[in-house]
Amino acid sequence: MAGAETEIAALDDGALMVLFAHGDPGAARLLTERLLPRAYRHAARVLGDRTEAEDVAQEAMLRLWRAATDWQTDGAARPATWLHRVVANLSIDRLRKSGRSVELGDDDFADDSPGAEARLQQAGRMDALDRALAQLPERQRQAVVLRHIEELSNPEIAEILGLGVEAVESLTARGKRALTQALAGQKEALGYGD
Amino acid sequence: MAIERETEAGPYGELEVLLARAQSDGPSPDLMARVLADAAAVQAATPARAAAAAAGRAPVARRGWFAELVTGLGGWSAVSGITAAGIVGLGVGLYSPDMVTGWLGDTALPYAFGGYAVTPDIGELWTESGDV
Numbered sequence: 531m532a533g534a535e536t537e538i539a540a541l542d543d544g545a546l547m548v549l550f551a552h553g554d555p556g557a558a559r560l561l562t563e564r565l566l567p568r569a570y571r572h573a574a575r576v577l578g579d580r581t582e583a584e585d586v587a588q589e590a591m592l593r594l595w596r597a598a599t600d601w602q603t604d605g606a607a608r609p610a611t612w613l614h615r616v617v618a619n620l621s622i623d624r625l626r627k628s629g630r631s632v633e634l635g636d637d638d639f640a641d642d643s644p645g646a647e648a649r650l651q652q653a654g655r656m657d658a659l660d661r662a663l664a665q666l667p668e669r670q671r672q673a674v675v676l677r678h679i680e681e682l683s684n685p686e687i688a689e690i691l692g693l694g695v696e697a698v699e700s701l702t703a704r705g706k707r708a709l710t711q712a713l714a715g716q717k718e719a720l721g722y723g724d
Numbered sequence: 725m726a727i728e729r730e731t732e733a734g735p736y737g738e739l740e741v742l743l744a745r746a747q748s749d750g751p752s753p754d755l756m757a758r759v760l761a762d763a764a765a766v767q768a769a770t771p772a773r774a775a776a777a778a779a780g781r782a783p784v785a786r787r788g789w790f791a792e793l794v795t796g797l798g799g800w801s802a803v804s805g806i807t808a809a810g811i812v813g814l815g816v817g818l819y820s821p822d823m824v825t826g827w828l829g830d831t832a833l834p835y836a837f838g839g840y841a842v843t844p845d846i847g848e849l850w851t852e853s854g855d856v
Contacts, residue, residue: 550763550767551770553767553770555763555764555767558760558763558764558767559760561763562756562759562760562763566751566755566756566759567750567751570749570750570751570755571746571747571749571750574749575746584751584752584755587751587755587759588755588758588759588762591759591762591763592759592762592766595762595763595766595767596766598766598770599770655742655745656742656745656746656749658742659742659743659745659746678743679743679746679747681747706739709739710739713738713739713742
């Protein structure tokens with residue numbers, strides 16, 4: 531039994547998609563462990579809202595499950611790349627429909643348990659990062675998140691965003707500079723204030 | 725150049741720290757559970773034939789129609805019995821009734837004649853139909 535689990539864990543995401551289509555619950559669990567964190571982080575940093583990010587990540591994963599039956603292992607798209615593309619589109623849709631730059635509220639981090647102060651500071655830093663990211667144009671924001679948080683390659687990001695590799699290089703470079711400038715005004719929130 | 729170096733050394737350091745922290749952010753156990761529940765629901769709703777069709781493009785072994793047929797008949801032992809019966813039937817059809825009677829040691833023929841006696845002749849049925 532343990533041998534079978536080790537064997538399935540060695541499979542790539544595409545093979546797991548095929549197993550999932552055959553009804554293998556182990557494939558569903560492994561794909562969730564591998565891909566859900568990426569989908570959630572991507573959505574969370576782009577949207578700047580945890581609840582919305584969870585909704586988007588869940589919806590993207592649901593679309594992945596539904597696509598499993600027709601998944602072609604010899605196709606060009608990898609499940610992770612496919613999923614990031616869905617998250618990017620769903621996030622952009624939400625941002626455009628709401629017409630706002632989302633900010634996390636302090637209530638989202640209210641906690642009286644021990645260690646809450648440290649977590650609050652951590653949450654405050656993520657809040658500051660999200661606020662800075664929210665100042666970037668949509669594509670620039672997506673490119674920065676995918677490059678510097680998810681550590682995807684520029685060709686992968688180009689595929690996800692439907693852009694050329696050179697355009698992605700430009701977006702990530704300009705995005706990182708803009709992000710740095712946006713963070714410079716938030717030293718207090720970051721815990722670096724005098 | 726001096727401005728560029730100052731930018732690289734200062735704020736970028738803080739940004740790198742933040743981006744590294746963001747990498748450890750992850751979904752809640754509740755979200756994991758919801759996603760797994762969605763997966764189970766999709767798997768339950770996916771027809772087996774659709775999955776089998778997908779397997780045709782997949783590099784994994786799948787059962788062919790013959791294997792399905794053997795299973796449906798009750799396994800290889802049932803297939804062996806059916807094959808033996810078929811061979812005997814072929815023999816009976818190929819050879820003359822006298823030889824078959826000889827093979828059976830005169831045990832099966834009385835049953836055959838008995839059957840002939842109780843079964844109405846098909847020609848008689850036509851005749852009755854014509855009388856009516």
